Amino acid sequence: MSTIADVAARAGVSKATASRALSGGGYVSQETRARVQAAASELAYVAHSSATSLATGRSLSVGVIMPALDRWFFAELLAGIQEGLLASGQDLVLYGIQEGTAERARLFEEVLPRRRLDGIIAVGIQPSAHELERLIQVESPLVSVGAYSADTSAVSIDDAAAARIATEHLIDLGHRDIAFLGGRADAATHAFGDEQRRSGYREAMTAAGLAEFIRHADGEPTMPGGYEAGVRILGDRQNRPTALVAVCDEAAIGGVIGARRLGLSVPAELSIVGIDDHEHAEMFALTTVRQQPRVQGRAAVDLLRQRMEAPDAVPERRVLPSELVVRASTAAPRT
Known part of the structure; x- marks a missing residue:
């Protein structure tokens, strides 16, 4: 395996100059930088993260905070984040925390302050004023996904608009008795976007x-x-809604299965709309409002990179599009 000394010898410079050229730290002429980079490429040299950290003052690690790791949306978004970080040569440090727990408090009070992270991506959680203050103290740029604060850069769809689109689709079909399915404001796995959709x-x-x-x-x-x-809600025959808007596709698919368990035909007797366009949505012919979590993940990395390069810049909110995808789980109500 090649070393920085090998690269320096091939490029005809000192080890210190080679290190500066590859890390971006300190002044190196464009000609010298190009020569060192060419030598590194020829020798298939890969910088050790510890050495790079010493040279740049950065850890090359980004913390990702999520309220749940077993939901499709979070898994897809995490894949997008990882794609973005790998492309920039950064490591991912994952923290799964639940709302209102001692573990969450410990993360902000003890864990993050002692970790040298170049930045933090918080997914589906809304940091409190105290938590934001702690992040400022440890000088970690923050980007939120699925939540928004004027103090942080953020990327998301417009979750409230997505639910309006889903509900209006059912209203346009002629439904009036429409209920909202899934999500709990006080649940340990509650995500900020769930309340926006409701x-x-x-x-x-x-x-x-x-x-x-x-x-x-x-x-x-x-x-x-x-x-x-x-x-539970469909089992009450006297007060049964004709349609459901689900907080996400996973809840919608569960609702479809529950309706069938009760002998209800979807969409002849019940219409259901989800939000996400889950990988199984087409299999269940589910009408849904599509979002692209992998794209959001990559966008979050891009925003974080901007914050790292210009920490005093005005925070940016990047709202990505969502669209109604009509399949076979919705129809006009029976008259």
């Missing part, structure tokens, strides 16, 4: 003069959670 549903129902029909079948934003909540 809010968008309420806004669409109110705007259409259907506020009297607003109701929420709470449950974990998962297939089992959607199934349980679906069976």
